[in-house]
Amino acid sequence: MFQIVDKKQLSENVYRLEVQAPRIAKAYRPGQFAILRIDENGERIPLTIAQAKPLEGLITFIIQAIGFTTRRLCGMKAGEAIRDVAGPLGRATELERFGHVVLVGGGVGTAVIYPQAQALKDLGNRVTAVIGGRTKELVILEDELKSVCDQVLPCTDDGSYGRKGFVTTALSELIEKGEPKVDAVITAGPVMMMKAISDLTRPFGIKTIVSLNPIMVDGTGMCGGCRVTVGGKTLFACVEGPEFDGHEVDFKELVDRLSTYRDAEKQMVESHRCKLDGIIK
Amino acid sequence: MARIKEPRVKMPEQEPQRRINDFEEVNLGLSMELAQQEARRCLQCKKPMCMEGCPVRVNIPGFIGAVAKGDFTEAAKILKQGNALPAVCGRVCPQETQCEAKCVLGVKGEPVAIGWLERFVADWALTQETPVEEQISIEPNGKKVAIVGSGPAGLTCAGELAKLGYEVTIFEAFHEAGGVLIYGIPQFRLPKEIVKKEIDSLKKLGVKIELNVVVGKTVTLDQLIMEEGFSAIFVANGAGLPVFMNLPGENLKGVYSANEFLTRVNLMRAYRFGEYATPVIRGSKVVVIGGGNVAMDAVRTARRLGAEPAILVYRRSREEMPARIEEVHHAEEEGIVFEMLTNPVGILGNDGGWVKGIECQRQKLGEPDSSGRRRPEPIEGSNFVIDCDLVIEAIGTRANPMVTQTTPDLKVNKWGYIETDETGMTSKPGVFAGGDIVRGAATVILAMGDGKRTAAAIDAYLKK
Numbered sequence: 126m127f128q129i130v131d132k133k134q135l136s137e138n139v140y141r142l143e144v145q146a147p148r149i150a151k152a153y154r155p156g157q158f159a160i161l162r163i164d165e166n167g168e169r170i171p172l173t174i175a176q177a178k179p180l181e182g183l184i185t186f187i188i189q190a191i192g193f194t195t196r197r198l199c200g201m202k203a204g205e206a207i208r209d210v211a212g213p214l215g216r217a218t219e220l221e222r223f224g225h226v227v228l229v230g231g232g233v234g235t236a237v238i239y240p241q242a243q244a245l246k247d248l249g250n251r252v253t254a255v256i257g258g259r260t261k262e263l264v265i266l267e268d269e270l271k272s273v274c275d276q277v278l279p280c281t282d283d284g285s286y287g288r289k290g291f292v293t294t295a296l297s298e299l300i301e302k303g304e305p306k307v308d309a310v311i312t313a314g315p316v317m318m319m320k321a322i323s324d325l326t327r328p329f330g331i332k333t334i335v336s337l338n339p340i341m342v343d344g345t346g347m348c349g350g351c352r353v354t355v356g357g358k359t360l361f362a363c364v365e366g367p368e369f370d371g372h373e374v375d376f377k378e379l380v381d382r383l384s385t386y387r388d389a390e391k392q393m394v395e396s397h398r399c400k401l402d403g404i405i406k
Numbered sequence: 407m408a409r410i411k412e413p414r415v416k417m418p419e420q421e422p423q424r425r426i427n428d429f430e431e432v433n434l435g436l437s438m439e440l441a442q443q444e445a446r447r448c449l450q451c452k453k454p455m456c457m458e459g460c461p462v463r464v465n466i467p468g469f470i471g472a473v474a475k476g477d478f479t480e481a482a483k484i485l486k487q488g489n490a491l492p493a494v495c496g497r498v499c500p501q502e503t504q505c506e507a508k509c510v511l512g513v514k515g516e517p518v519a520i521g522w523l524e525r526f527v528a529d530w531a532l533t534q535e536t537p538v539e540e541q542i543s544i545e546p547n548g549k550k551v552a553i554v555g556s557g558p559a560g561l562t563c564a565g566e567l568a569k570l571g572y573e574v575t576i577f578e579a580f581h582e583a584g585g586v587l588i589y590g591i592p593q594f595r596l597p598k599e600i601v602k603k604e605i606d607s608l609k610k611l612g613v614k615i616e617l618n619v620v621v622g623k624t625v626t627l628d629q630l631i632m633e634e635g636f637s638a639i640f641v642a643n644g645a646g647l648p649v650f651m652n653l654p655g656e657n658l659k660g661v662y663s664a665n666e667f668l669t670r671v672n673l674m675r676a677y678r679f680g681e682y683a684t685p686v687i688r689g690s691k692v693v694v695i696g697g698g699n700v701a702m703d704a705v706r707t708a709r710r711l712g713a714e715p716a717i718l719v720y721r722r723s724r725e726e727m728p729a730r731i732e733e734v735h736h737a738e739e740e741g742i743v744f745e746m747l748t749n750p751v752g753i754l755g756n757d758g759g760w761v762k763g764i765e766c767q768r769q770k771l772g773e774p775d776s777s778g779r780r781r782p783e784p785i786e787g788s789n790f791v792i793d794c795d796l797v798i799e800a801i802g803t804r805a806n807p808m809v810t811q812t813t814p815d816l817k818v819n820k821w822g823y824i825e826t827d828e829t830g831m832t833s834k835p836g837v838f839a840g841g842d843i844v845r846g847a848a849t850v851i852l853a854m855g856d857g858k859r860t861a862a863a864i865d866a867y868l869k870k
Binding site for chain 1: 579580581589617618619620623624625646647648650652656657659662663665666669670674675679680681682683684685687759806807808
């Protein structure tokens with residue numbers, strides 16, 4: 126059992142859970158994820174580890190209550206326990222001294238870039254973070270990122286906070302201004318956002334790393350459910366990813382595969398609506 | 407000679423028409439009377455050939471003799487000495503190519519039903535109030551051994567070492583112990599409750615199991631030795647990554663590896679979706695590609711989830727199929743359609759990105775290939791389409807990289823499987839390996855044989 130020691134609401138339906146998982150906290154490196162299962166009847170879902178405190182044996186997840194399991198997770202309280210947490214899984218981000226790195230986080234994807242920001246800074250990079258959300262509520266971790274980045278640019282689709290517009294607009298300006306020149310882009314967030322970012326950087330030849338979130342069961346390479354096409358080859362995101370060269374990823378296929386269980390998910394949410402509504406309004 | 411003429415008993419089975427609607431076990435097990443009747447057929451050979459055929463060398467005439475006498479406790483003790491998981495082996499071992507293939511009675515008639523008797527004794531023992539394990543005395547020797555993976559190799563090795571007095575901890579990546587016995591082999595062939603009870607028996611011997619530890623990721627072999635005080639490690643983390651055929655359309659929705667399909671259904675209980683949260687695509691017309699036991703498990707599972715038809719597509723002919731005869735026979739009874747000498751060339755999708763069919767090509771058999779089986783050759787112009795909404799590929803696995811990736815000094819062969827000597831020792835001091843991570847995909851009993859043999863080697867190594 127993995128106890129939740131702290132829970133904090135970050136925005137309307139985004140929560141931060143701090144979980145006791147000493148082995149994982151010790152082994153974790155930025156870019157890695159864990160697979161968790163709430164209880165005996167639960168499904169296994171992958172979640173990026175946003176932070177680890179090895180000395181205290183704690184790891185942090187930032188979760189948006191969207192699906193059946195994420196809603197249930199967000200409804201759990203400090204003191205309760207998650208039955209299973211396995212990790213850290215996947216390859217760690219290949220961090221190096223790129224020069225000027227722009228990290229682009231969309232929604233809870235910001236949780237993925239946050240640990241990378243610190244590590245990249247430590248390696249001597251200039252780090253700019255562009256973080257976006259539909260509205261002000263959904264822009265998260267701004268203060269945390271400010272403490273480690275050279276520059277943080279929040280954006281909202283509706284203009285309720287920061288610049289009005291998509292993260293791509295802000296990134297595009299950074300590239301055009303070139304003060305200094307953008308050497309690499311690392312991004313995590315909605316698939317269509319990562320696709321747009323990759324399309325934007327391609328003509329400039331800027332190295333672009335995307336963090337993918339396909340459907341997984343075991344997370345150790347055993348099922349092949351997370352297969353993605355990268356550079357025309359089929360790869361397993363759980364062992365060969367989750368980060369890939371954004372210019373090589375077949376995003377259309379990924380979006381389509383992510384819709385596989387949409388009806389099943391709806392069915393679970395509907396049949397447990399009373400229970401879930403009690404948790405998440 | 408009278409005994410030779412006595413016919414082999416028949417295994418009571420659940421009716422095919424009933425069982426395609428549920429996941430209950432197909433073979434119901436022998437009654438006490440049938441078991442004793444069958445046990446009396448054994449000739450009690452002076453030089454028992456059956457034992458030669460057993461990878462863990464169970465004292466077969468010994469336990470069968472005890473059954474014939476009605477002394478089931480004695481039978482269970484003898485059986486458990488040789489085999490840590492008899493209720494499992496009695497169900498899934500390919501006895502027809504091992505012990506039973508060597509039985510003298512099989513020369514002129516039918517061999518003794520050794521597998522069914524093994525299952526009978528093991529099941530009997532599981533229902534007893536005082537477990538047989540409690541009658542085994544163990545003297546702790548204070549040394550710690552780590553085992554990576556709780557599949558058949560790991561469990562067997564753990565049991566053997568525990569009996570020798572070692573403090574054994576098994577690290578399992580999944581949330582439930584049992585490895586392929588839990589995620590792979592379906593309920594109707596090996597009920598989970600049986601596996602759980604066998605694992606409980608091991609726990610009674612003092613074996614500890616830590617779940618959710620992906621050795622290689624969560625903790626490395628070096629850390630287990632240097633930081634956690636383990637004197638030796640047995641790596642038995644299984645085969646792993648599924649192989650795909652690289653067919654066009656393979657990433658459409660509605661294409662699974664057998665591993666994924668079976669894991670969803672077995673480990674995650676997706677056949678009870680609603681009560682359990684893991685979904686699985688229930689095809690209405692399903693094609694399974696492959697001819698081994700895993701393919702057979704997948705196609706029979708699909709049938710139970712409602713597929714009509716559930717079709718098995720295999721590129722060679724029935725004679726070359728590696729699946730157990732009993733499984734093929736059960737599949738036929740359940741109405742599985744066999745498309746032999748047929749090879750898929752592409753998967754077809756609809757506008758929504760879902761599978762709608764599979765294009766296949768007929769094959770004919772040519773000269774034998776390196777495996778000794780006749781090589782299938784395509785017949786030009788024979789392409790045809792099978793309508794289906796789910797395709798499951800069961801064509802094999804490749805090496806699991808979890809441990810080897812983070813253990814550079816562990817020697818692997820060109821396919822990524824761990825190299826060992828005949829005792830199971832690897833290139834890394836104190837580290838041993840066995841099961842599918844050494845052999846590639848093999849059987850439960852061969853993995854158990856590795857576990858048993860390596861336990862002896864670890865004991866010898868640590869006594870040096």
